[in-house]
Amino acid sequence: MYPVIACGRCFYCQHGYRNMCLNRRTVGYEYNGGFAEYMLVTREALELGNLVEVPSGVSAEEAALAEPLACCINGLQVLSLEPGETLVVVGAGPMGLMLTRLARISGVGQVIVSEPNEQRLALAGEMGADVKVNPAREDLASRAREATGGLGADAAIVTVGVPGVAWETLRAVRRMGRVNLFAGFPRGQEAKVDLNLVHYGMVTVTASQSATLTQFHRALTLMATGKIDLKPLITHRFPLSQGPQAFEKKIALEGLKPEILPGLG
Numbered sequence: 001m002y003p004v005i006a007c008g009r010c011f012y013c014q015h016g017y018r019n020m021c022l023n024r025r026t027v028g029y030e031y032n033g034g035f036a037e038y039m040l041v042t043r044e045a046l047e048l049g050n051l052v053e054v055p056s057g058v059s060a061e062e063a064a065l066a067e068p069l070a071c072c073i074n075g076l077q078v079l080s081l082e083p084g085e086t087l088v089v090v091g092a093g094p095m096g097l098m099l100t101r102l103a104r105i106s107g108v109g110q111v112i113v114s115e116p117n118e119q120r121l122a123l124a125g126e127m128g129a130d131v132k133v134n135p136a137r138e139d140l141a142s143r144a145r146e147a148t149g150g151l152g153a154d155a156a157i158v159t160v161g162v163p164g165v166a167w168e169t170l171r172a173v174r175r176m177g178r179v180n181l182f183a184g185f186p187r188g189q190e191a192k193v194d195l196n197l198v199h200y201g202m203v204t205v206t207a208s209q210s211a212t213l214t215q216f217h218r219a220l221t222l223m224a225t226g227k228i229d230l231k232p233l234i235t236h237r238f239p240l241s242q243g244p245q246a247f248e249k250k251i252a253l254e255g256l257k258p259e260i261l262p263g264l265g
Contacts, residue, residue: 001051002052002067002213004018019211057224058223067211068098069223070212070215075180076157079206087157092113092114092121096124097123097233100129114135115132157180162185170198179204181205234257237259246260
């Protein structure tokens with residue numbers, strides 16, 4: 001189910017951006033979500049086409065990742081990446097790994113991934129990263145310039161909700177490069193930024209959040225055609241009765257994507 005229940009009438013809905021709807025309500029926020037054997041799908045959601053048939057060959061476990069994959073499709077589209085360009089992915093959690101794989105199959109020239117967790121960094125290599133950087137030991141900007149003949153990356157996407165990390169990423173892109181603040185950030189937190197780095201470098205700072213229904217459909221198509229395999233990201237499976245343990249794993253950053261499966265014994 002595409003989780004954004006939009007009004008269908010506001011400026012953003014009329015222009016195809018339901019994820020930006022001024023009156024949006026979202027399953028899991030304003031409506032109770034999927035941590036149950038059954039859930040109520042509203043009439044509005046049905047009329048808007050939010051209930052999407054899972055393609056043949058895509059398991060329920062994989063289909064549950066359609067929404068985050070759609071968000072990654074949105075993130076890369078916002079950056080307007082061209083074939084052969086260099087992309088920096090900051091963070092190799094589930095979203096960073098999805099972005100890495102998506103960038104690789106989308107024609108990006110090289111992908112540089114920055115991640116302090118060595119296990120996740122190794123998995124980033126398996127997902128298609130050409131250059132792996134541990135920011136606890138190496139300077140990301142220096143490695144990005146080294147990989148691009150001293151120029152800097154064409155674009156970067158930040159999947160870590162740490163303001164200082166986000167603005168440090170500006171140093172890793174070239175003049176006229178683009179930086180997408182993909183991650184959400186804690187409310188009330190601010191970051192210091194060298195505005196001249198943006199001004200004189202003519203760096204574009206943008207963002208993306210959620211996804212459109214079209215991008216949701218595309219995510220399922222990528223899975224159905226075998227273009228992207230997200231099964232390695234599902235590291236834990238829990239029955240409904242053990243839902244709290246799934247959240248404990250997630251909070252402790254153990255594994256990648258724990259899933260709660262109502263049918264699991």
